[in-house]
Amino acid sequence: MLSFVVTALDFLHNGLMEAHGEAKPAAPRTARERARAELTAEIVEAARARLAEGGAIGLSLRAVARDLGMASSAVYRYFPSRDALITRLIVDGYNSLADHCESAMNTAGTQGPQQWDALAHAVRGWAKANPHEFALLYGTPVPGYAAPPDTVDPATRIVVRFVQMLAASRPRSAGSAERTVTPELAAQFDFVGETVGVAPDDEAFIVGTSVWTALFGFVGFELFGSWNNTFEPADHLFSAHVELASRLLFEV
Amino acid sequence: MLSFVVTALDFLHNGLMEAHGEAKPAAPRTARERARAELTAEIVEAARARLAEGGAIGLSLRAVARDLGMASSAVYRYFPSRDALITRLIVDGYNSLADHCESAMNTAGTQGPQQWDALAHAVRGWAKANPHEFALLYGTPVPGYAAPPDTVDPATRIVVRFVQMLAASRPRSAGSAERTVTPELAAQFDFVGETVGVAPDDEAFIVGTSVWTALFGFVGFELFGSWNNTFEPADHLFSAHVELASRLLFEV
DNA sequence: TGTACATCAGTGAACGCGCGTTCACTGATGTAC
């Protein structure tokens, strides 16, 4: 998020990142650096393609190296381990989804219902176009793989956007001492709100999280085959769900 | 479903099943048959335990055989392939979940809201108690594994119960020529209704499927770690969601 | 009840495969003087 600021602060940012061990060179100048950047991208691309067959678990360094026509050991010049490659795919996936959704929302206008409609269809559209990446992000976790903290921020981007939308539509009324949820839940809502920097109404939070789980639950059902033979295709049902959600979110 | 009828027709049923290659002997009498039944159960149990580590993909015949102290080739006397073992785990999983939910609903009474409350909490409770089985049933499909038709009926049991509840609460009004959804969606609703043998109202169908996806989406999020650091524990949020769903389902 | 034969459970070795990762190496590219 705030990518325009990051661009302006690129130099400082990269300096900090390198200090943390994340090599992300600003601009490759030497031939070596250019070649390195290109091959890294090619490896990631080949891995993404591999994902399409065998899923996240079938993703093997050797297969990726084979597809690129290089020795399997060469990949280790670019990624220290298989897990690092997976992490990269996860980060890229979250960013790809967030980019897709944000641009859809931005062209949809500033009205809440329109933004929601755009967001929901963008999530589903992206997931259907990239089913294995969706599974990597929101499906069964890869056994033995522990997501590093680097994945948190990209994963949060889309949620932040949604919570902002919630708050814009139904902010908590001023001077609200009384809450409508249990103290434990209120504290969790507050934490999320503070992290994002907004404060939606309690009811909006409940409806919002419910609608959010329904959205991802729907897409998961559709991709993982949970309603084969019933809602195939699921387009009309999905639209009905989005409409229902819209009523819940915006017609208080 | 219709297990009482099946029980009455057990003899015929098993005869038919055997004709289809599904060996399910009625009552083991000889020592060999008893031993076979026991060992089959032990293999399934060991496989279920294996599931807990490594997930569905990590499940290997060799590991199961190792845990039981037998040669890996011996397992082939009981299951013709690894996929057959997985199928068995899936079928057992669906049945286990359905049993758990049905008994919870049956003790909850006949009122819709009570039944829904029991069902929702039963689904989540079962999933938290059996996270890897949940992942096997509703998570990312196992790559290379194609679920045979045998898994359909067990998978349907719990859905049938839910749709029956929907219909009992909000049946389609008699003489209903006019539908409130697109023809395509109406046809899909009709197909589901006819399969189950009931006819819920169109709006009930929309709300019901939405609530259903929200329920499984919620549990998926919780088990797969999608809202680590936010709703941990998620008990209060879940209860709020169940309440919201109850209002949508029963307060028309 | 006893014997001869058929059926079945379980063994251990083997086939052929793929995997992640390491390591010593070569040759090319970059850099300091």
Place this chain on the structure above:
DNA sequence: TGTACATCAGTGAACGCGCGTTCACTGATGTAC
């Protein structure tokens, strides 16, 4: 601008591992007479 050295990319072989499945075999259990 030219040379000497350091850095890095990529190779191919190897280690050690696990997997699903097959197969000829042995010994125990069941069955027909």
